Amino acid sequence: MPNLLAFIPAAFLIALVPGPATIMLIKQSARGSRRNSMATIAGIEAGVLFWGLAAVFGLSALLVASEVAYNVLRIGGAVFLVYLGIKALFFNRLTPDEEVRPGAGFRSGFLVNVSNPKAGVFAISFLPQFVPAGSGPLPLLLCVLVWLLVDIVWYTSLALLLTRIGQWLRKASVRRALERTSGGLFVAFGVTVALEG
Structure with missing residues:
Protein backbone atom coordinates (compact mmCIF):
# COMPACT_ATOMS: atom_id res chain seq x y z
CA MET A 1 0.00 0.00 0.00
CA PRO A 2 1.20 3.53 -0.73
CA ASN A 3 1.77 5.95 2.12
CA LEU A 4 -1.49 7.85 1.65
CA LEU A 5 -1.20 9.72 4.96
CA ALA A 6 1.84 11.49 3.57
CA PHE A 7 0.71 11.57 -0.07
CA ILE A 8 -2.71 13.25 0.36
CA PRO A 9 -1.45 16.45 2.05
CA ALA A 10 1.50 16.58 -0.36
CA ALA A 11 -0.88 16.27 -3.33
CA PHE A 12 -3.06 19.07 -1.90
CA LEU A 13 -0.04 21.33 -1.54
CA ILE A 14 0.98 20.63 -5.14
CA ALA A 15 -2.59 21.32 -6.33
CA LEU A 16 -2.65 24.66 -4.50
CA VAL A 17 0.40 25.96 -6.38
CA PRO A 18 -1.00 28.00 -9.30
CA GLY A 19 0.13 26.89 -12.73
CA PRO A 20 -1.13 26.88 -16.31
CA ALA A 21 -4.11 24.65 -15.41
CA THR A 22 -5.27 27.05 -12.69
CA ILE A 23 -4.94 30.02 -15.03
CA MET A 24 -6.92 28.15 -17.70
CA LEU A 25 -9.70 27.33 -15.24
CA ILE A 26 -9.97 30.97 -14.13
CA LYS A 27 -10.01 32.13 -17.74
CA GLN A 28 -12.65 29.59 -18.81
CA SER A 29 -14.78 30.34 -15.76
CA ALA A 30 -14.76 34.02 -16.68
CA ARG A 31 -15.73 33.24 -20.28
CA GLY A 32 -18.47 30.67 -19.74
CA SER A 33 -20.92 29.04 -17.40
CA ARG A 34 -20.51 26.59 -14.52
CA ARG A 35 -20.91 23.82 -17.10
CA ASN A 36 -17.92 25.19 -19.02
CA SER A 37 -15.90 25.38 -15.78
CA MET A 38 -16.67 21.72 -15.02
CA ALA A 39 -15.74 20.75 -18.59
CA THR A 40 -12.42 22.55 -18.11
CA ILE A 41 -11.81 20.61 -14.88
CA ALA A 42 -12.63 17.37 -16.73
CA GLY A 43 -10.02 18.30 -19.35
CA ILE A 44 -7.43 19.16 -16.72
CA GLU A 45 -8.05 15.84 -14.96
CA ALA A 46 -7.92 13.92 -18.24
CA GLY A 47 -4.42 15.38 -18.60
CA VAL A 48 -3.56 14.32 -15.03
CA LEU A 49 -4.86 10.82 -15.81
CA PHE A 50 -2.74 10.73 -18.98
CA TRP A 51 0.45 11.54 -17.06
CA GLY A 52 -0.51 9.31 -14.13
CA LEU A 53 -1.06 6.31 -16.39
CA ALA A 54 2.15 7.15 -18.24
CA ALA A 55 3.96 6.93 -14.89
CA VAL A 56 2.22 3.65 -13.95
CA PHE A 57 3.22 2.04 -17.26
CA GLY A 58 6.69 3.58 -17.33
CA LEU A 59 6.08 5.81 -20.35
CA SER A 60 6.94 9.05 -18.57
CA ALA A 61 10.30 7.48 -17.65
CA LEU A 62 11.18 8.11 -21.30
CA LEU A 63 10.98 11.84 -20.61
CA VAL A 64 13.45 11.46 -17.77
CA ALA A 65 15.75 9.07 -19.66
CA SER A 66 15.65 10.68 -23.11
CA GLU A 67 16.83 14.27 -23.35
CA VAL A 68 15.55 14.48 -26.94
CA ALA A 69 12.01 13.32 -26.00
CA TYR A 70 11.90 15.71 -23.04
CA ASN A 71 13.15 18.64 -25.13
CA VAL A 72 10.65 17.98 -27.91
CA LEU A 73 7.79 17.98 -25.40
CA ARG A 74 9.27 20.96 -23.53
CA ILE A 86 -0.71 35.71 -27.60
CA LYS A 87 -4.23 34.62 -28.49
CA ALA A 88 -5.56 35.96 -25.16
CA LEU A 89 -3.57 39.19 -25.45
CA PHE A 90 -4.32 40.11 -29.06
CA PHE A 91 -7.05 37.95 -30.60
CA ASN A 92 -9.82 37.62 -28.02
CA ARG A 93 -13.05 38.69 -29.69
CA LEU A 94 -15.70 37.16 -27.42
CA THR A 95 -18.64 39.41 -26.75
CA PRO A 96 -19.82 39.64 -23.13
CA ASP A 97 -22.98 37.62 -23.81
CA GLU A 98 -21.38 34.92 -25.93
CA GLU A 99 -21.50 31.48 -24.34
CA VAL A 100 -18.43 29.30 -24.75
CA ARG A 101 -19.09 25.70 -25.70
CA PRO A 102 -18.07 23.23 -22.94
CA GLY A 103 -15.99 21.28 -25.45
CA ALA A 104 -13.71 24.29 -25.71
CA GLY A 105 -13.12 24.22 -21.95
CA PHE A 106 -12.39 20.49 -21.95
CA ARG A 107 -9.99 20.80 -24.87
CA SER A 108 -8.16 23.75 -23.32
CA GLY A 109 -7.80 22.06 -19.92
CA PHE A 110 -6.57 18.82 -21.47
CA LEU A 111 -4.07 20.42 -23.83
CA VAL A 112 -2.62 22.66 -21.12
CA ASN A 113 -1.90 19.64 -18.89
CA VAL A 114 -0.76 17.19 -21.58
CA SER A 115 1.62 19.72 -23.13
CA ASN A 116 3.22 20.46 -19.76
CA PRO A 117 6.44 18.39 -19.45
CA LYS A 118 6.63 19.27 -15.75
CA ALA A 119 3.48 17.19 -15.18
CA GLY A 120 5.20 14.16 -16.73
CA VAL A 121 8.38 14.64 -14.72
CA PHE A 122 6.25 15.22 -11.59
CA ALA A 123 4.38 11.97 -12.17
CA ILE A 124 7.53 9.88 -12.59
CA SER A 125 9.56 11.50 -9.81
CA PHE A 126 6.97 12.44 -7.17
CA LEU A 127 4.45 9.58 -7.17
CA PRO A 128 6.92 6.68 -6.68
CA GLN A 129 8.26 8.26 -3.47
CA PHE A 130 5.05 7.19 -1.72
CA VAL A 131 5.06 3.61 -2.99
CA PRO A 132 7.21 0.79 -1.51
CA ALA A 133 9.95 -0.35 -3.89
CA GLY A 134 9.08 -3.41 -5.94
CA SER A 135 5.39 -3.26 -5.07
CA GLY A 136 4.18 -3.35 -8.68
CA PRO A 137 1.82 -1.01 -10.51
CA LEU A 138 -1.29 -1.23 -8.28
CA PRO A 139 -0.07 1.01 -5.42
CA LEU A 140 1.15 3.57 -7.97
CA LEU A 141 -2.25 3.41 -9.69
CA LEU A 142 -3.91 4.05 -6.32
CA CYS A 143 -1.71 7.15 -5.92
CA VAL A 144 -2.83 8.34 -9.37
CA LEU A 145 -6.50 7.93 -8.38
CA VAL A 146 -5.91 9.84 -5.13
CA TRP A 147 -4.05 12.53 -7.11
CA LEU A 148 -7.10 12.82 -9.38
CA LEU A 149 -9.52 13.07 -6.43
CA VAL A 150 -7.42 15.71 -4.68
CA ASP A 151 -7.18 17.73 -7.90
CA ILE A 152 -10.92 17.41 -8.53
CA VAL A 153 -11.75 18.59 -5.00
CA TRP A 154 -9.44 21.60 -5.30
CA TYR A 155 -10.43 22.66 -8.82
CA THR A 156 -14.14 22.11 -8.18
CA SER A 157 -13.96 24.28 -5.04
CA LEU A 158 -12.17 26.95 -7.04
CA ALA A 159 -14.72 26.71 -9.89
CA LEU A 160 -17.66 27.02 -7.46
CA LEU A 161 -16.06 30.11 -5.95
CA LEU A 162 -15.53 31.57 -9.42
CA THR A 163 -19.13 30.76 -10.32
CA ARG A 164 -20.35 32.67 -7.26
CA ILE A 165 -18.57 35.77 -8.50
CA GLY A 166 -19.43 34.92 -12.11
CA GLN A 167 -21.41 38.09 -12.81
CA TRP A 168 -18.47 40.20 -11.70
CA LEU A 169 -16.02 38.07 -13.73
CA ARG A 170 -18.13 38.55 -16.84
CA LYS A 171 -18.09 42.34 -16.70
CA ALA A 172 -16.38 43.63 -19.83
CA SER A 173 -13.63 45.47 -17.95
CA VAL A 174 -12.89 42.50 -15.67
CA ARG A 175 -12.86 40.08 -18.61
CA ARG A 176 -10.45 42.29 -20.53
CA ALA A 177 -8.17 42.45 -17.49
CA LEU A 178 -8.38 38.66 -17.00
CA GLU A 179 -7.62 38.00 -20.66
CA ARG A 180 -4.58 40.30 -20.54
CA THR A 181 -3.37 38.85 -17.24
CA SER A 182 -3.88 35.24 -18.32
CA GLY A 183 -2.24 36.01 -21.67
CA GLY A 184 0.80 37.48 -19.96
CA LEU A 185 1.01 34.56 -17.54
CA PHE A 186 0.75 31.98 -20.33
CA VAL A 187 3.55 33.71 -22.22
CA ALA A 188 5.65 33.82 -19.03
CA PHE A 189 4.98 30.13 -18.32
CA GLY A 190 5.88 29.28 -21.93
CA VAL A 191 9.14 31.24 -21.86
CA THR A 192 10.03 29.68 -18.49
CA VAL A 193 9.40 26.16 -19.81
CA ALA A 194 11.40 26.90 -22.98
CA LEU A 195 14.41 28.23 -21.06
CA GLU A 196 14.54 25.43 -18.49
CA GLY A 197 16.94 22.56 -19.05
Whole structure:
Protein backbone atom coordinates (compact mmCIF):
# COMPACT_ATOMS: atom_id res chain seq x y z
CA MET A 1 0.00 0.00 0.00
CA PRO A 2 1.20 3.53 -0.73
CA ASN A 3 1.77 5.95 2.12
CA LEU A 4 -1.49 7.85 1.65
CA LEU A 5 -1.20 9.72 4.96
CA ALA A 6 1.84 11.49 3.57
CA PHE A 7 0.71 11.57 -0.07
CA ILE A 8 -2.71 13.25 0.36
CA PRO A 9 -1.45 16.45 2.05
CA ALA A 10 1.50 16.58 -0.36
CA ALA A 11 -0.88 16.27 -3.33
CA PHE A 12 -3.06 19.07 -1.90
CA LEU A 13 -0.04 21.33 -1.54
CA ILE A 14 0.98 20.63 -5.14
CA ALA A 15 -2.59 21.32 -6.33
CA LEU A 16 -2.65 24.66 -4.50
CA VAL A 17 0.40 25.96 -6.38
CA PRO A 18 -1.00 28.00 -9.30
CA GLY A 19 0.13 26.89 -12.73
CA PRO A 20 -1.13 26.88 -16.31
CA ALA A 21 -4.11 24.65 -15.41
CA THR A 22 -5.27 27.05 -12.69
CA ILE A 23 -4.94 30.02 -15.03
CA MET A 24 -6.92 28.15 -17.70
CA LEU A 25 -9.70 27.33 -15.24
CA ILE A 26 -9.97 30.97 -14.13
CA LYS A 27 -10.01 32.13 -17.74
CA GLN A 28 -12.65 29.59 -18.81
CA SER A 29 -14.78 30.34 -15.76
CA ALA A 30 -14.76 34.02 -16.68
CA ARG A 31 -15.73 33.24 -20.28
CA GLY A 32 -18.47 30.67 -19.74
CA SER A 33 -20.92 29.04 -17.40
CA ARG A 34 -20.51 26.59 -14.52
CA ARG A 35 -20.91 23.82 -17.10
CA ASN A 36 -17.92 25.19 -19.02
CA SER A 37 -15.90 25.38 -15.78
CA MET A 38 -16.67 21.72 -15.02
CA ALA A 39 -15.74 20.75 -18.59
CA THR A 40 -12.42 22.55 -18.11
CA ILE A 41 -11.81 20.61 -14.88
CA ALA A 42 -12.63 17.37 -16.73
CA GLY A 43 -10.02 18.30 -19.35
CA ILE A 44 -7.43 19.16 -16.72
CA GLU A 45 -8.05 15.84 -14.96
CA ALA A 46 -7.92 13.92 -18.24
CA GLY A 47 -4.42 15.38 -18.60
CA VAL A 48 -3.56 14.32 -15.03
CA LEU A 49 -4.86 10.82 -15.81
CA PHE A 50 -2.74 10.73 -18.98
CA TRP A 51 0.45 11.54 -17.06
CA GLY A 52 -0.51 9.31 -14.13
CA LEU A 53 -1.06 6.31 -16.39
CA ALA A 54 2.15 7.15 -18.24
CA ALA A 55 3.96 6.93 -14.89
CA VAL A 56 2.22 3.65 -13.95
CA PHE A 57 3.22 2.04 -17.26
CA GLY A 58 6.69 3.58 -17.33
CA LEU A 59 6.08 5.81 -20.35
CA SER A 60 6.94 9.05 -18.57
CA ALA A 61 10.30 7.48 -17.65
CA LEU A 62 11.18 8.11 -21.30
CA LEU A 63 10.98 11.84 -20.61
CA VAL A 64 13.45 11.46 -17.77
CA ALA A 65 15.75 9.07 -19.66
CA SER A 66 15.65 10.68 -23.11
CA GLU A 67 16.83 14.27 -23.35
CA VAL A 68 15.55 14.48 -26.94
CA ALA A 69 12.01 13.32 -26.00
CA TYR A 70 11.90 15.71 -23.04
CA ASN A 71 13.15 18.64 -25.13
CA VAL A 72 10.65 17.98 -27.91
CA LEU A 73 7.79 17.98 -25.40
CA ARG A 74 9.27 20.96 -23.53
CA ILE A 75 9.58 23.13 -26.65
CA GLY A 76 6.18 21.98 -27.96
CA GLY A 77 4.57 22.78 -24.60
CA ALA A 78 6.31 26.17 -24.45
CA VAL A 79 5.12 27.07 -27.96
CA PHE A 80 1.55 26.06 -27.07
CA LEU A 81 1.56 28.17 -23.88
CA VAL A 82 2.97 31.18 -25.74
CA TYR A 83 0.32 30.66 -28.44
CA LEU A 84 -2.42 30.70 -25.77
CA GLY A 85 -0.92 33.85 -24.29
CA ILE A 86 -0.71 35.71 -27.60
CA LYS A 87 -4.23 34.62 -28.49
CA ALA A 88 -5.56 35.96 -25.16
CA LEU A 89 -3.57 39.19 -25.45
CA PHE A 90 -4.32 40.11 -29.06
CA PHE A 91 -7.05 37.95 -30.60
CA ASN A 92 -9.82 37.62 -28.02
CA ARG A 93 -13.05 38.69 -29.69
CA LEU A 94 -15.70 37.16 -27.42
CA THR A 95 -18.64 39.41 -26.75
CA PRO A 96 -19.82 39.64 -23.13
CA ASP A 97 -22.98 37.62 -23.81
CA GLU A 98 -21.38 34.92 -25.93
CA GLU A 99 -21.50 31.48 -24.34
CA VAL A 100 -18.43 29.30 -24.75
CA ARG A 101 -19.09 25.70 -25.70
CA PRO A 102 -18.07 23.23 -22.94
CA GLY A 103 -15.99 21.28 -25.45
CA ALA A 104 -13.71 24.29 -25.71
CA GLY A 105 -13.12 24.22 -21.95
CA PHE A 106 -12.39 20.49 -21.95
CA ARG A 107 -9.99 20.80 -24.87
CA SER A 108 -8.16 23.75 -23.32
CA GLY A 109 -7.80 22.06 -19.92
CA PHE A 110 -6.57 18.82 -21.47
CA LEU A 111 -4.07 20.42 -23.83
CA VAL A 112 -2.62 22.66 -21.12
CA ASN A 113 -1.90 19.64 -18.89
CA VAL A 114 -0.76 17.19 -21.58
CA SER A 115 1.62 19.72 -23.13
CA ASN A 116 3.22 20.46 -19.76
CA PRO A 117 6.44 18.39 -19.45
CA LYS A 118 6.63 19.27 -15.75
CA ALA A 119 3.48 17.19 -15.18
CA GLY A 120 5.20 14.16 -16.73
CA VAL A 121 8.38 14.64 -14.72
CA PHE A 122 6.25 15.22 -11.59
CA ALA A 123 4.38 11.97 -12.17
CA ILE A 124 7.53 9.88 -12.59
CA SER A 125 9.56 11.50 -9.81
CA PHE A 126 6.97 12.44 -7.17
CA LEU A 127 4.45 9.58 -7.17
CA PRO A 128 6.92 6.68 -6.68
CA GLN A 129 8.26 8.26 -3.47
CA PHE A 130 5.05 7.19 -1.72
CA VAL A 131 5.06 3.61 -2.99
CA PRO A 132 7.21 0.79 -1.51
CA ALA A 133 9.95 -0.35 -3.89
CA GLY A 134 9.08 -3.41 -5.94
CA SER A 135 5.39 -3.26 -5.07
CA GLY A 136 4.18 -3.35 -8.68
CA PRO A 137 1.82 -1.01 -10.51
CA LEU A 138 -1.29 -1.23 -8.28
CA PRO A 139 -0.07 1.01 -5.42
CA LEU A 140 1.15 3.57 -7.97
CA LEU A 141 -2.25 3.41 -9.69
CA LEU A 142 -3.91 4.05 -6.32
CA CYS A 143 -1.71 7.15 -5.92
CA VAL A 144 -2.83 8.34 -9.37
CA LEU A 145 -6.50 7.93 -8.38
CA VAL A 146 -5.91 9.84 -5.13
CA TRP A 147 -4.05 12.53 -7.11
CA LEU A 148 -7.10 12.82 -9.38
CA LEU A 149 -9.52 13.07 -6.43
CA VAL A 150 -7.42 15.71 -4.68
CA ASP A 151 -7.18 17.73 -7.90
CA ILE A 152 -10.92 17.41 -8.53
CA VAL A 153 -11.75 18.59 -5.00
CA TRP A 154 -9.44 21.60 -5.30
CA TYR A 155 -10.43 22.66 -8.82
CA THR A 156 -14.14 22.11 -8.18
CA SER A 157 -13.96 24.28 -5.04
CA LEU A 158 -12.17 26.95 -7.04
CA ALA A 159 -14.72 26.71 -9.89
CA LEU A 160 -17.66 27.02 -7.46
CA LEU A 161 -16.06 30.11 -5.95
CA LEU A 162 -15.53 31.57 -9.42
CA THR A 163 -19.13 30.76 -10.32
CA ARG A 164 -20.35 32.67 -7.26
CA ILE A 165 -18.57 35.77 -8.50
CA GLY A 166 -19.43 34.92 -12.11
CA GLN A 167 -21.41 38.09 -12.81
CA TRP A 168 -18.47 40.20 -11.70
CA LEU A 169 -16.02 38.07 -13.73
CA ARG A 170 -18.13 38.55 -16.84
CA LYS A 171 -18.09 42.34 -16.70
CA ALA A 172 -16.38 43.63 -19.83
CA SER A 173 -13.63 45.47 -17.95
CA VAL A 174 -12.89 42.50 -15.67
CA ARG A 175 -12.86 40.08 -18.61
CA ARG A 176 -10.45 42.29 -20.53
CA ALA A 177 -8.17 42.45 -17.49
CA LEU A 178 -8.38 38.66 -17.00
CA GLU A 179 -7.62 38.00 -20.66
CA ARG A 180 -4.58 40.30 -20.54
CA THR A 181 -3.37 38.85 -17.24
CA SER A 182 -3.88 35.24 -18.32
CA GLY A 183 -2.24 36.01 -21.67
CA GLY A 184 0.80 37.48 -19.96
CA LEU A 185 1.01 34.56 -17.54
CA PHE A 186 0.75 31.98 -20.33
CA VAL A 187 3.55 33.71 -22.22
CA ALA A 188 5.65 33.82 -19.03
CA PHE A 189 4.98 30.13 -18.32
CA GLY A 190 5.88 29.28 -21.93
CA VAL A 191 9.14 31.24 -21.86
CA THR A 192 10.03 29.68 -18.49
CA VAL A 193 9.40 26.16 -19.81
CA ALA A 194 11.40 26.90 -22.98
CA LEU A 195 14.41 28.23 -21.06
CA GLU A 196 14.54 25.43 -18.49
CA GLY A 197 16.94 22.56 -19.05
